[in-house]
Amino acid sequence: MSGDALTKAFFADELQGLKDNFAAETGADKVIVDLMLKSGQTVRLEGEPVCTDSYIAFDRKEGSHKTRTVLLYKSILGVHLSAENEKRVGFR
Numbered sequence: 001m002s003g004d005a006l007t008k009a010f011f012a013d014e015l016q017g018l019k020d021n022f023a024a025e026t027g028a029d030k031v032i033v034d035l036m037l038k039s040g041q042t043v044r045l046e047g048e049p050v051c052t053d054s055y056i057a058f059d060r061k062e063g064s065h066k067t068r069t070v071l072l073y074k075s076i077l078g079v080h081l082s083a084e085n086e087k088r089v090g091f092r
Helices: 008-026
Strands: 030-037 042-045 055-062 065-072 076-084
Touching (some): 008 076
Antiparallel strands (some): 055 065
């Protein structure tokens, strides 16, 4: 594996802390994680991933179909965090 690739340790240990800090800083009810791939595509990370030494796997729901995505760490360029806030109407 090349030295510039994200690793099992990042996804298994560090990502949750980054999500928690981002949620606290932005007041987000939910933090969405998108994986930026070296191919130029993005993939939304859903659920709890399975992290092995060489790849990450996670299940996704597309319409009525459940799919499993398996990505080699070396194919992932970066991680994008965004806030999903609860929508409320009116004053608080």
